Amino acid sequence: MQSVDKIITPRWIVPVEPDETVLEGYSLVVHEGRILDLLPTAEAEARYHGETHRRLAQHALIPGLVNAHTHSPMTLLRGLADDLPLMDWLQNHIWPAEGRFVGEAFVHDGTLLAAAEMLRGGTTCFNDMYFFPETTAQVSGQVGIRAAIGLIVIDFPSAWASQASEYIEKGLDIFDRHKGESLLSFCFAPHAPYTVADEPLKRLATLSAELDIPVHMHVHETAHELEESKARFGVRPLERLARLGLSGPNLMAVHMTQLESGEIAHLAGAGTHVVHCPESNLKLASGFCPVQALVEAGVNVALGTDGTASNNDLDMFGEMRTAALLAKGVSGNAAALPAHTALRMATLNGARALGLADEIGSLTPGKSADMVAVNLGELESQPVYDPVSHLVYAVGRHQVSDTWVAGRPLLRDRQLTTIDDTQLRQRISSWQTRIAEAD
Template identity: 60%
Template sequence: MTDAARFVVHARWVIPVEPAGRVLHHHAVVVEDGRIVAVLPDAAAREQFADWPQVERPYHALIPGLVNAHTHAAMTLLRGLADDLPLMPWLQQHIWPAEQRFVGREFVRDGTALAIAEMLRAGITCFADMYFFGEDTAEAAAAAGMRAVVGLIAIDFPTAYATDADDYLRRGLALRDAWRGHPLIRTAFAPHAPYTVSDAPLKHIAVLAEELDLPVHIHLHETAHEVTESESRHGVRPLERLAGLGLLTPHLVGVHATQLLPGEIASLAAAGASIVHCPESNMKLASGTCPLPALLAAGVNVAIGSDGAASNNDLDVLGELKTAGLLAKLATGDAAVAPAPLLLRMATLGGAKAFGLDDDIGSLVPGKAADLVAVDLSAPHCQPVHDPISQLIYAAGRDAVSDVWVAGRQLLKDRQLATLDLDTILARAADWGARIAAADHSDA
């Protein structure tokens, strides 16, 4: 286990992400006190750092930790509940009733622990979450040694977490203060969606985001119904409404974005806003297709997200990248669109940039945090390796992830979790599953 303050990881391929598309053959990443101090050829690393612990990964690609830029982590406990339904019946008849009945601190702790176990085994080292009881999400992530951007949730209606928009913001700001300065935990405002948050709290969030320099993580243009409802209620489309409230800024992180007009894409680019693409959730709920090629062509920063396991049904960023690439090719009729290096950037530097973390994570550059993932490309389905970046996206899959480090601490070694009690997590998940299923069936 490489919990030492200094060590060297040798890999067949090192893929730094910066500059784009570069592949370093037979290289090593040198780590000291949780940060990358050098990326250099094997022979030079062995000579210069001969007395440091050496980690050998001779059949592996070493990449930056993946960033899952949109999750509802605790909703792993609702995985598979009421599948194959449209968004609003799924939410209104199944998900929201289950949340009203079960969501509390224990639910969030257990569901988030399950999500973290799944994500670490998939090479995800940072996740941006939007859910209730963010205090418990932060505690679960910090205890596991994982990086997280915890959402300061805001919504108009009461839940077990808060009574109204002002109460959500009060609790959110207290959460932000409690975790301020933590090396692994950041926060972002997380108003749920334009259709669930009214003008006054959105205006307040816009002011606070500027004052505190925090991202604003929000579902945006997720469905055609959302857009037509906004036009009916407010006289404008959701993005135009957010712009009028002061939210169309570099802090904006809009999620889904399946219903965008060319002018709206141009506005996002001009504002320096980011979009989180969640292709598999969008497809499963038949919400629409995010115009990825047009966003990229306009210069919009695009990240990748899994969404919650209740609507996906997994937290697998490598899988999302493959789907995103294939969907973009199909939608445009252009097989050259969204090449593999660009997709990998979305899941690393793109996610980091969306949440203001790109100075610290997202690429293998000296000075950045040592968030590293080793992916084993020795299996038959990955051979031969003509292009390791393409193999990562189109062939390897999350099961090929063998090792994960966050800030130099090894959280996964030879596919075994180092900081989590997986047996206990699975037992708790099974108990929750039985209780939730029984309640859902009784309501049917």
């Protein structure tokens, strides 16, 4: 009998690969942070001896959720300026608050709060875009959560850098210093077509190809963005990015609420990934991403929450449900974006967009043991005919009981293991007082 670190035996295992698969009577075997085996429980108990054997009789075990777009430190601005159009929200509230408060301490505490929220909600990997990315990397490493660190680029000065060239150089330095860390990956993160000029974008296209890392960018977020692009550059943003060499398989285009049929075909042909943020788009009245048309065209669509200043949470279960319901309403097709597809968007599709599909996104032997146990035994989840349907349409994030990253338990029985809850609450309370007084 082979000794292993842990065996997990839930009621259901939803591996995501193969698609539309639900396993009952199976166990997952984890050793040295990776999935060693997935097999019937009787065989697992005959073949392996686990240092720990977790039995979760009412739970579904799923891959860790991948939040493919967020601005984690903005948890400190949650609910600050609600019910406003995007540019009013940005120019008159968010950007002024950031100008007053953003620094290493702000990013540290905001990221720590975001990590706590995400782990409690089943997210094991997040793709970030914000200032002081080295601080986000530091906090992520301390907590043990997997992070894709966005190396932000913007033409405007901030507390972190003064101009696009400095943003790029500082980002490259961070990449060089941290690229060997197993839980960290990197994306270039030019903010948006309307905030980054042609020359920096050309350089990022070259660097992305040379280093083989994604480019993570807000694209086609609002109708106003498109009108401004046509006035300034004579073309829509996606066409401009294509001319600059940025619309290939390394591009993660976030939001994409304004798309024509030819653009959808271009995205499919180019292998560009789309990150859908349904709740943020709805709250800011930015428009509707044509998700079903994108999926039918063969585009890889992932899910993100956006930042908590515009959502107002980091709840990927909520995003799955909203994405599935919205796709049906927008397409007029009740069969659009079924539950298995929504779950795949929140797991494997996000991993693919980040270039991490060989490492995470499904419960496949050989991959990292990034996993989440969801308690379907709550009264609100009864009866259970189809656990995947429940995960998308009925479950709340409070039903996540356990979260593991690389086999390490970061949430056990709803308790965080690497974050001091009491101390974090005190730090956030101090920020709330300061920010509220200044707004």
